[in-house]
Amino acid sequence: MSATTVEAGVAESITKQEARSTAYLQSRLAAKDTITDADFEVPIIDLSPSFSSSLEDRQSVASQIRKACTTSGFFYVKNHGIPSPTLHSILKQAERFFDLPSSKKEDLHIKKSRYGFGWEPSEYTSIAGDVESKEGFNLGYEAGLDRSGGDGKYRNLDGTHDKANFWPKEEDLPGFYEGVAEYYGAVLELARHLFRLFALSLDLSENHFDSMITHPGGISRLLYYPPPKNPQPTKSDSLPDGEEVGLGAHSDYECFTLLLSSTTPGLEILKPSGKWHIADHVPDAFIVNVADFLMRWTNDLYKSTIHRVVNRSNEARYSVPFFFSINYEEVVETLPTCLKEGEEPKYRPIGAGEYVLERLNATTKDGAGFYGNAEVFDKGQVV
Numbered sequence: 001m002s003a004t005t006v007e008a009g010v011a012e013s014i015t016k017q018e019a020r021s022t023a024y025l026q027s028r029l030a031a032k033d034t035i036t037d038a039d040f041e042v043p044i045i046d047l048s049p050s051f052s053s054s055l056e057d058r059q060s061v062a063s064q065i066r067k068a069c070t071t072s073g074f075f076y077v078k079n080h081g082i083p084s085p086t087l088h089s090i091l092k093q094a095e096r097f098f099d100l101p102s103s104k105k106e107d108l109h110i111k112k113s114r115y116g117f118g119w120e121p122s123e124y125t126s127i128a129g130d131v132e133s134k135e136g137f138n139l140g141y142e143a144g145l146d147r148s149g150g151d152g153k154y155r156n157l158d159g160t161h162d163k164a165n166f167w168p169k170e171e172d173l174p175g176f177y178e179g180v181a182e183y184y185g186a187v188l189e190l191a192r193h194l195f196r197l198f199a200l201s202l203d204l205s206e207n208h209f210d211s212m213i214t215h216p217g218g219i220s221r222l223l224y225y226p227p228p229k230n231p232q233p234t235k236s237d238s239l240p241d242g243e244e245v246g247l248g249a250h251s252d253y254e255c256f257t258l259l260l261s262s263t264t265p266g267l268e269i270l271k272p273s274g275k276w277h278i279a280d281h282v283p284d285a286f287i288v289n290v291a292d293f294l295m296r297w298t299n300d301l302y303k304s305t306i307h308r309v310v311n312r313s314n315e316a317r318y319s320v321p322f323f324f325s326i327n328y329e330e331v332v333e334t335l336p337t338c339l340k341e342g343e344e345p346k347y348r349p350i351g352a353g354e355y356v357l358e359r360l361n362a363t364t365k366d367g368a369g370f371y372g373n374a375e376v377f378d379k380g381q382v383v
């Protein structure tokens, strides 16, 4: 299938139900799954053979990816080529950022952004209606962060092309921009590499998605989860369960996510039985998870699995997810090769950027968006 550009009217076809995170979550939970907990595993995939010049080697990795995507929708990658100091240094940058005095962070407040970029205080947005303890710093693609230099055609989520990222002043946090740029450049390169493996895993040609990622959307966040106010149970068997949530239950919106975290665990993945699987920390590895574009392309063959974060320790957790999207003007529609004879697409085509923006806005009160919503938020209210 060749890439099509977004058509007028696609945004209107995104229903209110999809745009509202809580309703969307409920509909996803109600969907029957064909797998059971016995099929659920989060494998560690060694990416070394994926850099080989032999197609057979690359295919062997792709088939492991396919297995993970059709069961849990989550896997770890090791030997991914990003040096360990780069990983440690971005987590250090996260610590430095969150240690800034509030007055400095206030200048970067997400209420000044149409896309939720900048600093997000704790208990500010909510993905599933819970109060969320996380504090964040969100940013999007810019050509200067892309080691390929991009093709100069990047547009924001809403199609505009003014500068969208907020950066702390160099004198407030020396070296922060360079640190983030180094990490972002490396993780974007890895995401492009992984996308070729995803294509292979779907029996497509390796370069199937290449023309869609010349100036791709790539939101990344630095996240800080403080230790809980009250000690939390060491595990949880149901949803919802009244725990102190760091980040509420959700699926990610784009193609797939690459998640780096500090050693404190916290990511919980919903198993088919409704119990939570607590993901172990694997040193120097990323957790990769299928997100909603891949679910839609594959008509549910690949699972965009619900997950959340609960910090059950008495230490801080830092994480850095990178949400890899295609170019925002592209349309995501079911791949004909993922439809069996006589099977209909379950999902209508969506404009990539518009869809992500609607899902992001749905995390704000009444879906009103971030921009200029200070009064609502300054009262400390969440959705």
Ligand SMILES: O=C(O)CCC(=O)C(=O)O
Binding pocket: 221, 223, 247, 252, 259, 261, 266, 267, 307, 308, 309, 319, 320, 321
């Ligand atoms: O911080 C984490 O471990 C997970 C973050 C996440 O799921 C998200 O930001 O979508």
Ligand SMILES: [Fe+2]
Binding pocket: 250, 251, 252, 257, 307
């Ligand atoms: Fe997520």
